[in-house]
Amino acid sequence: MSEKQKKILQAATELFAEKGFSATSTNEIAKRAGVAEGTIFRHYKTKKELLMAITMPTLVDGVIPFLAKEFTEEVFEKEYPDFRAFIEQLIRNRFEFARENGKLLKIYFMELMYHNELRAQFSEVFMTHVKDKFEHVIDYYKRKGELKDFPNSTIMRALITNIVGFMITRFVVMPDARWEDEQEIEFTIDYILNGILK
Incomplete structure (x- = not known):
């Protein structure tokens, strides 16, 4: 797993725990992870796929x-x-x-x-x-x-x-x-x- 993927998973974990899956946008995850939103979709096709990851x-x-x-x-x-x-x-x-x-x-x-x-x-x-x-x-x-x-x-x-x-x-x-x-x-x-x- 790349450093960017680790940062995305960490940011998503924190935000999903704080706000819930539905209330969290991929834009917020990208900002917290310090990556472009497109980077998330290069690794995970959907937000649900990110949740499953x-x-x-x-x-x-x-x-x-x-x-x-x-x-x-x-x-x-x-x-x-x-x-x-x-x-x-x-x-x-x-x-x-x-x-x-x-x-x-x-x-x-x-x-x-x-x-x-x-x-x-x-x-x-x-x-x-x-x-x-x-x-x-x-x-x-x-x-x-x-x-x-x-x-x-x-x-x-x-x-x-x-x-x-x-x-x-x-x-x-x-x-x-x-x-x-x-x-x-x-x-x-x-x-x-x-x-x-x-």
């Missing part, structure tokens, strides 16, 4: 499969004294990943709903690397009597929705708010396990 190699081809493998080894292939300990490890593991990759995750989640290619890749990675191991953990804690006999898909959906919702709020929607991260992690674990009623 940022998200696909970095997140889908590089980070997500590695993340999924690393994630399953770090979280799903360990033994825990109870389901709470599993949930805590799951949240802390994803929290650190989100902290280190905030800008890219912001772009990824902002654009996930608008681009079929991103959704398809996300689904493929989850189904290939995570789903079976997640079901195995849920079945184990059901047998131990710690989880209700809800369908595994319902339990997974509840966990993923709450954990991803926390991460998106923390690192995408309100990254500059005054967060007490440790307290918020504990609150998240508590309401996942016990709800919000007294």
